[in-house]
Amino acid sequence: MADEHTPQAINSPTPANQLPMNYGVLLYPAFQALDVFGPLDALNILSLKQTMNLSIIGPTLDPISTKPRNPSLNPKNSNFGESILPTHSITNPPPNLDVLVVPGGYGVRDDDITPIIDFIRTTYPSLKYLITVCTGSWLAAKAGVLDGKKATSNKASWAGTKVWGPNVHWVPHARWVVDGNIWTSSGVAAGIDVTLAFIREVYGEEVGKDVGRVMEYDPHTDASWDPFAEVYNLTE
Amino acid sequence: MADEHTPQAINSPTPANQLPMNYGVLLYPAFQALDVFGPLDALNILSLKQTMNLSIIGPTLDPISTKPRNPSLNPKNSNFGESILPTHSITNPPPNLDVLVVPGGYGVRDDDITPIIDFIRTTYPSLKYLITVCTGSWLAAKAGVLDGKKATSNKASWAGTKVWGPNVHWVPHARWVVDGNIWTSSGVAAGIDVTLAFIREVYGEEVGKDVGRVMEYDPHTDASWDPFAEVYNLTE
Numbered sequence: 001m002a003d004e005h006t007p008q009a010i011n012s013p014t015p016a017n018q019l020p021m022n023y024g025v026l027l028y029p030a031f032q033a034l035d036v037f038g039p040l041d042a043l044n045i046l047s048l049k050q051t052m053n054l055s056i057i058g059p060t061l062d063p064i065s066t067k068p069r070n071p072s073l074n075p076k077n078s079n080f081g082e083s084i085l086p087t088h089s090i091t092n093p094p095p096n097l098d099v100l101v102v103p104g105g106y107g108v109r110d111d112d113i114t115p116i117i118d119f120i121r122t123t124y125p126s127l128k129y130l131i132t133v134c135t136g137s138w139l140a141a142k143a144g145v146l147d148g149k150k151a152t153s154n155k156a157s158w159a160g161t162k163v164w165g166p167n168v169h170w171v172p173h174a175r176w177v178v179d180g181n182i183w184t185s186s187g188v189a190a191g192i193d194v195t196l197a198f199i200r201e202v203y204g205e206e207v208g209k210d211v212g213r214v215m216e217y218d219p220h221t222d223a224s225w226d227p228f229a230e231v232y233n234l235t236e
Numbered sequence: 237m238a239d240e241h242t243p244q245a246i247n248s249p250t251p252a253n254q255l256p257m258n259y260g261v262l263l264y265p266a267f268q269a270l271d272v273f274g275p276l277d278a279l280n281i282l283s284l285k286q287t288m289n290l291s292i293i294g295p296t297l298d299p300i301s302t303k304p305r306n307p308s309l310n311p312k313n314s315n316f317g318e319s320i321l322p323t324h325s326i327t328n329p330p331p332n333l334d335v336l337v338v339p340g341g342y343g344v345r346d347d348d349i350t351p352i353i354d355f356i357r358t359t360y361p362s363l364k365y366l367i368t369v370c371t372g373s374w375l376a377a378k379a380g381v382l383d384g385k386k387a388t389s390n391k392a393s394w395a396g397t398k399v400w401g402p403n404v405h406w407v408p409h410a411r412w413v414v415d416g417n418i419w420t421s422s423g424v425a426a427g428i429d430v431t432l433a434f435i436r437e438v439y440g441e442e443v444g445k446d447v448g449r450v451m452e453y454d455p456h457t458d459a460s461w462d463p464f465a466e467v468y469n470l471t472e
Contacts, residue, residue, distance in 0.1 A: 032277065032280075033273045033276060033280055034273055036273075037269045037272075037277075038273075038274075041268065041269040041273075044269055044316060044318075047310075048304070048309060049311075049312065051312040052314045052316050053315045054316040056318060066277075068284070076283070076285065076286055078284065078287055078289065080259070080283035080288050080290040082276060082280075082290070082292060082320060083292075084320060085320070085321060134452075154452070155452065156449075156450065187452035188452050188453065190452050213467060214423075216424050216425050216464045227454065228449070
């Protein structure tokens with residue numbers, strides 16, 4: 001099924017020996033599933049044409065569930081969620097990470113999130129790129145790595161941006177924002193768009209288009225496209 | 237963060253006591269990640285307003301990886317994939333499934349897929365709804381449950397449809413197709429659109445719109461929208 005899920009050969013704008021190779025995703029309980037698997041499936045597809053490794057980094061090596069832990073968030077007593085198996089823990093992380101993906105989700109507000117924020121703070125200086133999705137940017141902001149930088153986040157919970165990152169230049173009307181080597185996106189599905197934009201930038205326009213085509217996804221390629229900012233009456 | 241990921245209250249077109257409650261997703265090695273997590277994250281969000289249970293059903297209870305097992309599919313020797321933990325196995329499945337979601341992926345062509353196909357065949361008669369994404373429709377076709385029905389599938393590997401389902405009325409130009417209680421979608425990201433269409437139909441238009449808004453996803457709401465059929469020159 002090579003015709004199904006494999007992008008075309010790479011004609012990259014980045015010299016081959018400088019391409020990122022070691023990717024990581026930072027998970028915690030009650031992460032938002034699509035924040036993670038939108039970006040990762042674009043990268044799964046890319047990894048079949050490009051040598052890439054993925055580390056799934058959790059608080060411990062225990063499986064990590066998407067289920068909200070705060071009972072008030074689950075008023076109908078649903079038993080609905082998915083559990084992912086980490087490959088590494090934050091106390092024994094992979095060496096030489098090039099790219100770290102940080103999702104959002106209800107769990108960002110849980111009391112035990114501090115070690116996750118600390119991991120971002122200590123890991124960021126050696127990264128080539130940091131990509132956040134949704135309220136993942138709150139964690140990056142709290143870690144201090146967004147201070148003085150432009151960034152965006154989930155639009156429905158925009159009020160939290162000021163609380164989590166008082167020194168960040170938050171951009172309310174944006175599908176994604178790039179500042180230096182940090183790519184932040186709006187909520188949930190915007191993670192697909194920021195990742196495809198990242199692939200176009202780093203690996204080349206055609207490679208990014210191919211990955212989108214393999215995903216049968218019609219990407220938003222304009223970083224300022226954002227009807228959700230209007231839904232929530234957010235203005236600059 | 238109730239404002240972030242929670243849809244509004246439900247005004248459903250389906251009587252409350254007939255709404256589907258027990259969802260299952262059928263996984264196998266080398267499934268396509270977004271085929272699963274596009275639909276499931278829409279349903280994760282819905283489950284916070286509606287009593288719903290999810291069973292993750294695998295060949296066994298072992299973690300299931302997205303990694304292609306055929307080395308020819310991974311020519312760059314990447315080590316890139318995600319492992320999901322099943323809650324049930326096909327030999328000890330959950331009782332009373334209402335909805336079964338079947339993803340596609342490279343694994344559909346692996347030799348050990350037969351028990352997965354058999355599970356679809358034996359489970360379908362008691363389901364309220366079957367939803368397939370991408371080449372998940374090949375598995376449903378091989379199980380015989382699509383015989384004489386209209387269905388669609390991944391567009392890049394369209395040639396496989398005739399092989400896997402010679403008695404199916406395959407629709408090449410469609411984002412998704414509904415025939416009776418079977419909803420089949422096109423490749424990968426189309427799983428998000430078919431799931432939101434399913435939610436609109438079963439739980440009501442506003443509920444479906446809300447879930448899309450929480451996901452910050454701009455859905456394709458026209459089932460005949462399909463630029464990917466044109467990419468691959470597919471005609472009726």
